[in-house]
Amino acid sequence: MVGGLLCSTIGMERLRAAVAQARGRLPRDNGHLAMLENSYSYLWQFTPDMLKAIEFTGGTGAEALMEAVTILKKLNADGAQVPDGAPTDFVPAKWAGYLEQAAKDRDVTAYRHFWELTVLLSLRDGLRSGDVYVPSSRRYADPASYLFTPAEWEGQREQFCQLVGKPADARLALEACKEELAVPRWATWRRCWTTGRRVPGRCGRRRAGS
Missing domain, CATH: 1.20.5 (Single alpha-helices involved in coiled-coils or other helix-helix interfaces)
Incomplete structure (x- = not known):
């Protein structure tokens, strides 16, 4: 019944044309990283200076990202492409496909762009979660700096434990x-x-x- 209606009201030629124009499946991030890559030249006007001006430090689990930041600073200075073996462990699954496709196509420029963008976005997310911090910042300070030091805690342990039972x-x-x-x-x-x-x-x- 449905097939008959499609053939009689739409026609096979229009159906074939619609299928031919169908777009491929969107990436896992719905194309967000690709949109940012379109603005890569604009972002590059200030992101290298930002990395030079701000000292980022990572907590436990952010070692790969911090290594990537160090490599990116060097790449910004000499204009080289991403070296073999550059860390990607920090890249979320939703962005990994971009790097995989660029590597498969042997497009070193696209790989550099997407890898750099994943470093910058991961820095942003790390600052929001507290996994990455800026020692000189009040807003993005090391989360441990908000806690009692062992010596401070020792002096207040009894009183606090009494309060909470x-x-x-x-x-x-x-x-x-x-x-x-x-x-x-x-x-x-x-x-x-x-x-x-x-x-x-x-x-x-x-x-x-x-």
Whole structure:
């Protein structure tokens, strides 16, 4: 029935023409990185200076990205292409296809553009998540700088633990957590059902009518 309607109202010639004009499947990022690559020359007017002016530091897990930043600074200085073995472990899956296709086509210019863009975008994302930080910055400082130092914590441990009702001894705190986690799930759910109250981290919604 559908086939008959298509043939009678649209026609096979129009169907074949539509199929011939169909676009290929979009990349995993819906073409976002390709759009940025179209503006590569504009971005390159300031991104090298930005990398020279700002010192980026990475936390645990950002080693590959920090190595890529060092390589990119050198490439910006001498205008070379991305060397063999340059790190790509930091590149998310949604952008990896661009690098794979450029490498397959042996297009060193496209590979340089896309690799550089993934470095810059990963830096942006790292700053947002706290995996990358700028030592001299207040907004993008090392997350550890917001924490107590071991010496500061030692002087405030007792008072803080009293306020939150937790043992100051870490071993006792861990044992308490193990005992809590060892409570059978069915017993926890039964307590939730009979009392109509939620137990944080264990019970779901309150029972109907409570």
